[in-house]
Amino acid sequence: MQTVPLDKKRHQRKRFDCGVEALNNYLKLMANQHASKDNSRTYVLEDPKDESIIAGFYTLAMVTVDLSVLPEHLQNRHYSNHTAGLIARLAVNKRYTKRGIGSWLLVDALKKLLVASDMVGFPMVVVDAKEGVSSFYEQFGFQPFYEEKERLFMPVADIRTSFGNGIKNIH
Secondary structure (H helix, E strand, C coil): CCEEECCCCCCCHHHCCCCCHHHHHHHHHHHHHHHHCCCCEEEEEEECCEEEEEEEEEEEEEEECCHHHCCHHHHHHCCCCCEEEEEEEEEECHHHCCCCHHHHHHHHHHHHHHHHHHHHCCCEEEEECCCCCHHHHHCCCCEECCCCCCEEEEEHHHHHHHCCCCCCCCC
16 A cells, blocks of 8 residues: 555545535545645555545644643753644545554654655654543553643654664554
8 A cells, every 4th residue: 555645637536525514525625725835745545446536545744832731851851842743634535444544644644744844854743532532542642732622742763763763564
C-alpha cells in the first residue's frame, strides 16, 4: 500500500463516504483548494483494483501550539518553538472499514511528518480528532491537551522512538 497526493483529475472524490459529512465535504470541496494555496497536503490511499477510488485519506499541515496547554516538562523543553505538524483530517471510506486502513493511514502520516521534522524541525505532531475517536489516537500514544480533549499531541521524539530511530521499515 502507498499513499499518493490527491489528484482531482484522477480520484473520484464524490464517491468517497466515511460517514462524517464534514470530512466528506472537505475532500470533495476544499482539499484541492487548500493544496493549491500551500495550506495543506492531502494524501489518498487508492483502491488497488481501481486507482480512481479513494479507500482513505489524510491531510497534513502545520499549526501553532499554545505551550501552556502542554505538560510542564514539554513546556520547558520546547519553550521557544510553537509549531507542530498537524494531522488535520483522517478518514476511511465506509466500504473499506475493518481492514486496518485507519491505522495504516495514521502510521503513514506519522512517517511523512517525521521526515518533515527531520528537514525543518518541529517538536510535536497534533491531531484534531472528531468527536468520539480520541481513543483511536490514544492507542498509538497520542495524549489529549489539558483543555481540549479532542485535540491530541505526540512529541516527535516519541514517534522517532516508536519507529526505532528510522522510518525504513515502518510498513
